[in-house]
Amino acid sequence: MSGLDGNALLYVLIGLGVLALIFFVLWLISLSSKKKAMARQEEAFRKEQKERSDRYHEESEKARLSYKKELTEQKETLQKSIDEKALHIESLKMFSKDKGEYLTDLTLIQLKEQFIQDERIRPEDMHVLANIYIPGKRVKSTDKLDHVVLTRTGIYLIDSNYWTGHIYHGVSQMQFDGEPVFEDVFKILGLDPSVEQTIVLDKNKDGHATFRSYHHDLETLKLKAERLEKVFELPYPVTPIAYYNAEGVGSEQFTNFSRDNSVKVIVGEEELQMFFEKFVFHGRFQYKVEELENIMDRIEHLNP
CATH class of the missing domain: 1.20.5 (Single alpha-helices involved in coiled-coils or other helix-helix interfaces)
Structure with a gap:
């Protein structure tokens, strides 16, 4: 068990x-x-x-x-x-410049017509050319000339400026002692006091006064006149003219401090007319009618 x-x-x-x-x-x-x-x-x-x-x-x-x-x-x-x-800004600038050139062109044409009507000249004695280009070896060296006036007493290169306000032309450090405010303006605007400058005192939109500077180089204008003379082999020097014109701007709104007498400075239509009456049509003949036509043809050939 x-x-x-x-x-x-x-x-x-x-x-x-x-x-x-x-x-x-x-x-x-x-x-x-x-x-x-x-x-x-x-x-x-x-x-x-x-x-x-x-x-x-x-x-x-x-x-x-x-x-x-x-x-x-x-x-x-x-x-x-x-x-x-x-x-748009560039267009406005261009329009402003073109407007000034157009008014200058209109003034010169009216002067010529008035002189012809007064039997001071014949149509072939004076030619007004606007927006002339003198080509150089490079595109950047091409010079633009606002107006070239051909007359029997001389050839004139006009640089047209359509500005408003009071224009102080040819200001440099030479004016600082007599006009101390210019020294401050030069410092504020960053201008070279050793070079003559063009300064404008104008009223802005809000009614306050403001200074503006314009790059207006008389040396460039003189070089253009010399180049015009050289390119077309002219026998006599070309007279450069800095022309300031705008609505309401006359000699009372212009002060010229420039010490450069090689450039003629003219303000307003009346002064322009007086200049041509006094210096152009009372001067000694330098060119024959045929010579003026030949020069005009050569200029227009470069500006088709």
Whole structure:
């Protein structure tokens, strides 16, 4: 009987061992499943996190590119507006200059017609040419001449300036002692006191007085006159004239400090007419009618 009990106990123990082994195996399988589930969850989390990160970077990049594009468009719009304003300003400057040249041209033509009507000259005794170009070896060396007047008593190069306000012509450090305000104006405007400058005192839109400077180089005007004489092989020097004219501007609005007497300075239509009456038509003849026509033809040949 005890043998049977021992065998039964052994079987029980074996059964319990097997059962324990089965539970252990099941626990291992369950543990492995949990680990795999956790791994899958971690993988899914990492995948979702990566997708979120990729979406974030993608959206950030899209936002950056969109902002960059918008900023570029704004810059282009602003630059376009600036360019249009600059073009408008240049157009106004050109219109202002052309207006002055047009009025000077009109004045000279009317003077010629008046002289012909008064039988002071014949039509062939005077020629008025406007906007003349003398080409050089390079494009930048081409000179533009506002007006060239051909007469039998001489040839005149007129630089036309259409300005308003009180014009102080030929101001330099020579005037600082007598007119101390000019020294301050030169410092404020950054002008070279050793070079004669043209300064204008005018009234701005709000009614306050303001100083402006203009780059009006008499040396350049003289060089143009000399070049005109050289290019067309003229036998007599060309007379350079700095002509200031604008509505309401006469000799009382002009002060000439220039010490350069080689350039004739004329202010207003009346002075221009007086100059031609006094110096041109009472002077000694230098050119024949045929010579004037030849010079005019040669100038017009370069300015078709």
